[in-house]
Each structure stands twice: as C-alpha cells, then as structure tokens.
Amino acid sequence: MAGMDIVFIEDLRIDAVIGIYDWERRIRQPLAFDIEMAFDNRVPAASDAIADTLDYKAVAKRLIAYVGGSEFQLVETLAERCAALIREEFGVAWVRLKLSKPGAVRGSRAVGVRIERGVRPG
Numbered sequence: 001m002a003g004m005d006i007v008f009i010e011d012l013r014i015d016a017v018i019g020i021y022d023w024e025r026r027i028r029q030p031l032a033f034d035i036e037m038a039f040d041n042r043v044p045a046a047s048d049a050i051a052d053t054l055d056y057k058a059v060a061k062r063l064i065a066y067v068g069g070s071e072f073q074l075v076e077t078l079a080e081r082c083a084a085l086i087r088e089e090f091g092v093a094w095v096r097l098k099l100s101k102p103g104a105v106r107g108s109r110a111v112g113v114r115i116e117r118g119v120r121p122g
C-alpha cells in the first residue's frame with residue numbers, strides 16, 4: 001500500500017503581533033511554521049506541470065500576508081486559523097501544522113503548538 005504524499009514547508013519565519021502581555025501587543029515577534037499538507041503528488045509528477053501541484057510558494061506567500069497582519073493573543077488561535085486557511089483556500093484535505101515562538105520562554109529554544117486538522121486520505 002502506498003503511503004500518503006506530503007507537500008511541506010519547513011521553518012517559515014514570519015514576524016507578527018502575538019502574545020498575552022501588554023509589552024507583546026506593542027512589538028512584532030518572530031514565529032516559525034513547519035507545515036505538512038496531504039496531496040497526491042503523482043499527478044504533477046506525471047505532467048511535470050506547476051499547475052497540477054500544491055504550490056508551496058503560493059501557500060507560503062499567503063501565510064506571510066495573513067500572519068503578518070494578524071494580532072492574536074494565543075498561538076493556539078493563530079495555528080487554528082492558519083490550518084483552516086490552508087484547507088479552505090488550497091483544498092488540502094489534511095494538514096499538520098507546528099507553530100513555534102522562538103525565545104518566548106527563557107531557557108527554551110522555542111515553545112508553541114502542533115495541530116492536525118482534516119481527514120488523512122486513505
């Protein structure tokens with residue numbers, strides 16, 4: 001049985017207003033996204049056509065615009081909205097998204113959340 005194909009984006013860095021404290025509402029902080037998206041890559045592999053792909057550059061550009069303009073308090077909320085955007089706007093059936101907030105907690109490299117949404121293609 002063949003495994004599920006993935007298109008991924010690793011360590012996408014985007015600055016945003018994010019956080020619960022007053023000082024966090026006045027600055028932009030770096031965020032990092034690791035994203036895995038289910039997609040049948042056999043179709044673009046056969047055609048060799050970008051139009052048949054899940055275009056990772058198009059997804060990244062959309063996230064840069066959305067996250068850059070967002071002002072949520074919680075990483076949970078931002079992660080949820082990004083997963084919904086990917087599923088709705090790019091027709092992705094299943095997405096795993098890790099959202100890291102580097103340097104937010106002293107002594108750690110990063111903190112954050114990882115979520116999976118949608119149904120894994122069989």
Ligand SMILES: Nc1nc2c(c(=O)[nH]1)N=C([C@H](O)[C@@H](O)CO)CN2
Binds near residue numbers: 073101104105
């Ligand atoms: N589960 C979460 N815990 C915390 C969050 C969050 O978004 N989700 N946010 C903060 C603060 O904004 C923190 O990042 C500031 O250092 C604390 N805990």
